[in-house]
Amino acid sequence: MRTIDLHTLTGAYALHALDDEDRAAFEHHLRDCPSCAQEVRELAATAVRLGIAAATPPPPALKDEVMRRIAAVRQEPPPTAAPARSAVRRAGAARLPRWALAACLAAAAALGGTTVWQYDRARDARAEASRAEQRTQRIAEVVAAPDARTRTEALGGGARATVVVSQSRDEAVFAASGLAEPPSGKVYQLWFDDGGTMRPAGLMDPARGSGAVLMEGRVGDAAGMGVTVEPAGGSERPTSAPLALVEFPV
Amino acid sequence: MREAVHIGREPSPRPDLDELMTLVAQGDQDAFAALYDALAGSVLGVARGVLRDRAQSEEVAQEVLVEVWRTAARYRADRGTAVNWVLTLAHRRAVDRVRSVEAAAARDHRAALLDRTTAHDEVTEQVEVRLEHEQVRRCLRTLTEVQHQSVTLAYYRGLTYREVAELLSVPLGTVKTRLRDGLIRLRDCLGVTA
Numbered sequence: 001m002r003t004i005d006l007h008t009l010t011g012a013y014a015l016h017a018l019d020d021e022d023r024a025a026f027e028h029h030l031r032d033c034p035s036c037a038q039e040v041r042e043l044a045a046t047a048v049r050l051g052i053a054a055a056t057p058p059p060p061a062l063k064d065e066v067m068r069r070i071a072a073v074r075q076e077p078p079p080t081a082a083p084a085r086s087a088v089r090r091a092g093a094a095r096l097p098r099w100a101l102a103a104c105l106a107a108a109a110a111l112g113g114t115t116v117w118q119y120d121r122a123r124d125a126r127a128e129a130s131r132a133e134q135r136t137q138r139i140a141e142v143v144a145a146p147d148a149r150t151r152t153e154a155l156g157g158g159a160r161a162t163v164v165v166s167q168s169r170d171e172a173v174f175a176a177s178g179l180a181e182p183p184s185g186k187v188y189q190l191w192f193d194d195g196g197t198m199r200p201a202g203l204m205d206p207a208r209g210s211g212a213v214l215m216e217g218r219v220g221d222a223a224g225m226g227v228t229v230e231p232a233g234g235s236e237r238p239t240s241a242p243l244a245l246v247e248f249p250v
Numbered sequence: 251m252r253e254a255v256h257i258g259r260e261p262s263p264r265p266d267l268d269e270l271m272t273l274v275a276q277g278d279q280d281a282f283a284a285l286y287d288a289l290a291g292s293v294l295g296v297a298r299g300v301l302r303d304r305a306q307s308e309e310v311a312q313e314v315l316v317e318v319w320r321t322a323a324r325y326r327a328d329r330g331t332a333v334n335w336v337l338t339l340a341h342r343r344a345v346d347r348v349r350s351v352e353a354a355a356a357r358d359h360r361a362a363l364l365d366r367t368t369a370h371d372e373v374t375e376q377v378e379v380r381l382e383h384e385q386v387r388r389c390l391r392t393l394t395e396v397q398h399q400s401v402t403l404a405y406y407r408g409l410t411y412r413e414v415a416e417l418l419s420v421p422l423g424t425v426k427t428r429l430r431d432g433l434i435r436l437r438d439c440l441g442v443t444a
């Protein structure tokens with residue numbers, strides 16, 4: 001194939017739409033053509049946006065299976081000596097050991113008996129499934145938004161919190177991993193922090209100690225978010241001291 | 251009870267799945283779990299589009315995610331985001347699978363094509379219905395019909411540009427350029443930088 005033709009293959013290459021022979025020729029060309037290499041990077045990133053838009057909720061068993069498998073898979077060593085860096089800066093945050101977190105949960109559980117604000121709407125399974133799909137997709141969109149800012153922090157005891165905020169979408173995603181299960185009859189509730197006033201932002205799935213949640217409602221002027229333990233169904237206002245307060249990344 | 255944990259006085263300069271990936275490369279399973287939560291839905295969506303079959307797409311998604319764990323040390327933040335790295339790998343693997351399945355089955359080429367695409371109008375419609383992403387849907391609408399169909403069939407159905415040309419009955423050269431100028435238009439509409 002002539003070089004002039006090869007330059008036009010950036011799109012097909014980025015979409016994995018070349019057969020093996022054309023791909024080999026184009027990859028050879030790529031080594032000597034910086035403008036094609038740059039265009040391929042951009043068009044591949046564009047294709048990724050198409051992928052994000054097609055997100056669909058994975059069955060819970062998939063995560064179990066993947067986590068089980070990676071525990072048994074040996075990782076490739078880094079190509080060179082591992083860079084000495086701590087990727088996640090703790091920014092001076094106090095770290096709670098797991099027992100302290102458990103103590104917080106127990107104290108919160110003891111409060112009990114506060115106003116319960118139950119969702120009492122009929123559940124349509126199909127509508128729920130479709131909502132789950134939309135949530136998964138919206139989570140992926142927030143995470144991939146061009147202006148998405150993320151903060152990942154250790155909460156201590158192996159628990160980790162991640163907040164992703166997109167100002168352009170006015171949405172935020174919260175994810176926690178390694179968090180102790182809430183006490184029976186309790187849930188983790190998320191809040192937007194509007195200058196000290198906590199605004200309800202949805203519940204974390206009580207069945208899972210980890211997972212990403214699209215925070216309900218708009219970010220608006222919130223400067224951060226918090227997590228509390230609340231009675232099942234959630235509360236209108238926090239009824240316990242927050243387990244974590246996270247300032248939104250700027 | 252101790253004071254609540256106040257986190258993050260200093261904003262991190264980079265957004266960060268990329269940082270999670272660094273932790274994953276160091277064997278951090280919690281970091282991998284967080285990465286999984288952020289990306290598994292997109293990985294599965296990509297695989298399902300190309301493979302159609304639920305069981306096969308879940309199998310490929312699983313393979314891809316395990317490969318991400320295994321080869322995380324190869325990820326280079328200076329060459330692109332972690333999202334791009336993972337989803338590009340997912341699409342590559344899904345396409346490899348669909349092509350190897352077809353080769354192994356030695357199915358009639360045209361029958362395989364039709365099987366994968368049904369009517370292409372229907373495909374683009376299905377895809378559009380599923381795309382909740384307003385911006386992507388809006389930007390796809392700005393493409394010409396041939397650009398739109400070519401990009402959709404190649405990305406969401408894993409067709410090669412020769413197969414797209416055959417299916418749409420347009421010359422090879424036309425498909426090549428439509429894939430390129432279609433993606434360029436999408437790139438500009440979405441404001442993608444790399």
Ligand SMILES: [Zn+2]
Pocket residue numbers: 006007029033035036
């Ligand atoms: Zn070139």
